[in-house]
Amino acid sequence: MTTFNDFGIFAGEKLIEDRTFGLVTATNDVNGSWILTQFVKRLGRHDKVILITSMNDEEFYIEALRRQGIKLQALPNVRIVSLLGKNPENLCQYADKDAVVILENPDLWSAEGSMEVQDMVKTIFQIQQVSKAVMCLIQADSPLLETDSSLLATNHTNLGIQLLHQTNYIITLRPLPTGRAEDVTGTLHVSRGTRPTNVTVDEKEYLYFIKGEQVKITPR
Template identity: 30%
Template structure:
């Protein structure tokens, strides 16, 4: 099947009702950009915190250069209220946040501040949050890793839809790029759990596992 044939909810919806939260997780060995780009329609805003420029039908806001910039040896802490106002001014039905956890890893905010930031966006929009999971970021006892873990755990608990991208378990496969796992978050009952093998080529193709 092609990516255009995919739906996540039993009623055919992709991202659920208004003000719903979806979480997309990938790993250092995989990329969720293809999925994030596909989820963006003309009524969407794609917000990047890592300076990756996507190919999207909607609008794009690059916050990587604005937020993660150096002032001598230290990062300048952003005013998240200003960032929030900038995003909400677009007045889009769906907001996609690509790797906002970079703010945590750079000690620019804490997990509570980032969760409140996302909660404020949910007042007017559906929100898709992309996070990258790695063993060091989760298992480390460093304070920044603990903040990361608390954020991701809380985010998953609040989500209606969870999309997980991971490598194939046997390592490299010429005909398979990775695995997409679809599951319901704690706030949704309309998402059947399922899994697809996907291949990125001229077109993105999926095969149910």
């Protein structure tokens, strides 16, 4: 179960320093919840972590951590908040100066119209200003970004670009352009964000492979 070698991506303190904002993007083909689980697992040992999800229930992450061999009770610093099917009211209450706040798919709230894009961006940066660090997972599927001029795509692009402009680091999960492979799940790209900072980001592309409970990451 321990063939995992992350080449330092998950060292956490490397990327997640005070006040950093990181963006993780994924697509329908390669779900990004596993990487959030890894961050929760690794950061949760030393830091306070609050994971807020719009897509999954609490049990999903409890189970995901259990598959990683960790009971949620063993991580007293970790709190999982599921807002699946609920209105994202008063998100700022989760801000905490000692906590790393991880947001999964806040883009769903703007897509279903329960929150305007501008309010969303404002809220996320309000949280960031009073928290240790914020990491945010949004979708980067091409139909959501470039295809038509529908309000849905425009709003999504708008949200993505506004968040992108505040990033310290970006983690991109994509399937292989050649399609499904037996021993590769997809590519993981770590790059510097657009905000000028001292955060050291080792820009690199990796191949990752999820096999059962294991994740293997190898530099490309």
